[in-house]
Amino acid sequence: MKYKIIDSKDLSFFKSILSENCVLTESEDLNTYSRDYTEDLQFLPSAVLVPSNAEQISSIMKYCHEHTITVTARGAGTGLSGGCLPVEAGVVLALHKLNKIIHIDENNFQAIVEPGVINEVFQEAVQALGLFYPPDPASKGSCTLGGNVAHSSGGPRCVKYGTTRDYVLNLEVVLAIGEIIQTGANVLKNSTGYNLTQLMVGSEGTLGIITKITLKLLSYPPYRTLMLASFASAKNACACVSKILSAGVTPSALEFMDKKGVEISTSKQNINFKFGDEKAYLLIEVDAFEIEDLLPQCEKIYNALDQMEVMNVLMAEDAETKEKFWKIRRSIGELVKQISIYKEEDTVVTRSYLPQLYEGVEYLSKQYGFETVCYGHAGDGNLHINILKNNLSDEFWQNELPKAIRKIFELCKQYGGTISGEHGIGLVQKQYLDVVFSPIHFELMKGIKKAFDPKSILNPKKIFDI
Numbered sequence: 001m002k003y004k005i006i007d008s009k010d011l012s013f014f015k016s017i018l019s020e021n022c023v024l025t026e027s028e029d030l031n032t033y034s035r036d037y038t039e040d041l042q043f044l045p046s047a048v049l050v051p052s053n054a055e056q057i058s059s060i061m062k063y064c065h066e067h068t069i070t071v072t073a074r075g076a077g078t079g080l081s082g083g084c085l086p087v088e089a090g091v092v093l094a095l096h097k098l099n100k101i102i103h104i105d106e107n108n109f110q111a112i113v114e115p116g117v118i119n120e121v122f123q124e125a126v127q128a129l130g131l132f133y134p135p136d137p138a139s140k141g142s143c144t145l146g147g148n149v150a151h152s153s154g155g156p157r158c159v160k161y162g163t164t165r166d167y168v169l170n171l172e173v174v175l176a177i178g179e180i181i182q183t184g185a186n187v188l189k190n191s192t193g194y195n196l197t198q199l200m201v202g203s204e205g206t207l208g209i210i211t212k213i214t215l216k217l218l219s220y221p222p223y224r225t226l227m228l229a230s231f232a233s234a235k236n237a238c239a240c241v242s243k244i245l246s247a248g249v250t251p252s253a254l255e256f257m258d259k260k261g262v263e264i265s266t267s268k269q270n271i272n273f274k275f276g277d278e279k280a281y282l283l284i285e286v287d288a289f290e291i292e293d294l295l296p297q298c299e300k301i302y303n304a305l306d307q308m309e310v311m312n313v314l315m316a317e318d319a320e321t322k323e324k325f326w327k328i329r330r331s332i333g334e335l336v337k338q339i340s341i342y343k344e345e346d347t348v349v350t351r352s353y354l355p356q357l358y359e360g361v362e363y364l365s366k367q368y369g370f371e372t373v374c375y376g377h378a379g380d381g382n383l384h385i386n387i388l389k390n391n392l393s394d395e396f397w398q399n400e401l402p403k404a405i406r407k408i409f410e411l412c413k414q415y416g417g418t419i420s421g422e423h424g425i426g427l428v429q430k431q432y433l434d435v436v437f438s439p440i441h442f443e444l445m446k447g448i449k450k451a452f453d454p455k456s457i458l459n460p461k462k463i464f465d466i
């Protein structure tokens with residue numbers, strides 16, 4: 001596809017729709033919007049547009065469609081698959097000004113929000129009313145709800161409560177041609193034709209710009225207990241995940257961390273933590289509406305841990321210890337980045353195959369000679385594998401490592417899984433998509449893309465090339 005390069009006439013049009021200071025072209029601004037949290041990639045946009053409402057976005061999309069200018073939506077830029085990088089330059093739509101919580105409907109357990117609302121801000125706003133929005137990516141303090149929807153993001157609580165997808169009831173979307181549509185209705189049941197809402201969830205900004213989101217809410221369970229279990233073998237920690245869930249209890253978080261991840265997180269943050277011979281940990285949380293419902297859940301978990309030769313179980317008795325354990329877990333991803341350039345693989349398998357996946361990754365890391373840090377949402381069968389570059393040559397990193405990553409993804413497929421549980425395909429994983437998708441699958445997806453975005457101006461070169 002040949003895209004138009006933005007010129008002064010285009011900029012004048014954008015300025016007529018937005019105010020002058022919402023059309024950014026200074027190199028410092030372009031630089032800021034040229035990166036996200038993915039590896040060390042950089043793509044400069046030609047301009048950054050900062051709209052405030054759907055009508056402005058609609059005018060921009062109509063113009064860009066007519067002139068074949070590419071448009072890449074951006075939330076907070078915390079994505080880990082290069083989703084918001086403007087690979088074909090064009091304009092970046094920075095959506096942080098669409099940040100209103102429009103309405104929290106306590107009677108119907110719903111809220112309508114704009115896409116630029118920060119996940120944690122929303123969680124706190126609903127919690128103040130006794131309501132609960134569970135999806136909680138580790139990046140919750142900075143990522144936006146729009147980005148969460150576009151990636152169907154997950155987080156620790158998803159093992160009990162499901163991912164973002166499970167909370168999206170309806171969306172307002174600006175299409176590539178500039179029309180504004182509602183994808184569904186603000187209802188809990190909907191059997192009315194194709195489900196465009198769920199098609200849009202996880203579409204990574206390739207099918208439309210999300211401008212309003214109706215989210216389902218729950219009642220907030222106020223009581224929780226947190227424990228940290230250590231294991232002499234990572235394989236046993238992984239195997240214990242299924243044991244716990246088969247014991248008749250669904251924890252509100254069931255997270256895996258290998259020892260290296262905990263070492264990096266504690267040392268970089270000066271967190272006092274005593275290490276022994278353990279190789280891996282499970283961070284396990286249970287929640288409840290009544291305090292007396294916590295203990296029976298903990299007992300079931302203890303029994304399961306015992307059966308898997310747990311070495312030690314630390315209970316977080318007070319808020320400070322709870323905070324400390326969560327800080328260790330939530331910070332691993334960001335702190336690994338400080339050690340080395342790395343690639344993060346977001347593997348997911350049928351839960352009971354986690355031990356086999358872990359062993360397979362260990363085998364491949366020895367075979368190819370790379371170091372890994374593994375952690376993640378084990379309760380969902382979702383293991384993040386950080387592959388560190390350290391002193392590996394650029395030649396190995398570019399040419400040999402992709403072969404090993406492909407083998408890791410083949411293992412995922414073999415164990416009933418796929419190549420991304422929550423981070424999306426974006427730019428960096430699309431080269432591996434054929435591991436799990438057949439040619440007919442690609443044709444169907446390309447047909448959908450064409451129907452929504454005939455000139456392929458929305459976030460081009462993401463998920464697949466067209």
Ligand SMILES: Cc1cc2nc3c(=O)[nH]c(=O)nc-3n(C[C@H](O)[C@H](O)[C@H](O)COP(=O)(O)OP(=O)(O)OC[C@H]3O[C@@H](n4cnc5c(N)ncnc54)[C@H](O)[C@@H]3O)c2cc1C
Pocket residue numbers: 036037072073074075076077078079080082083084095115136137138139142143144145146147148149150151152153154155156204205206208209210211333334422423426459
């Ligand atoms: C330290 C760290 C921890 C993380 N932990 C988790 C985790 O636990 N679970 C998890 O799932 N992810 C996690 N992530 C990944 C990331 O935070 C999520 O993918 C998040 O949803 C991205 O949100 P964002 O606002 O930063 O989106 P961006 O990175 O800005 O964009 C992500 C994608 O969404 C599209 N997009 C954004 N807004 C819109 C919109 N309004 N309409 C259409 N498309 C849009 C973009 O084009 C892009 O394709 C983590 C990232 C970091 C850096």
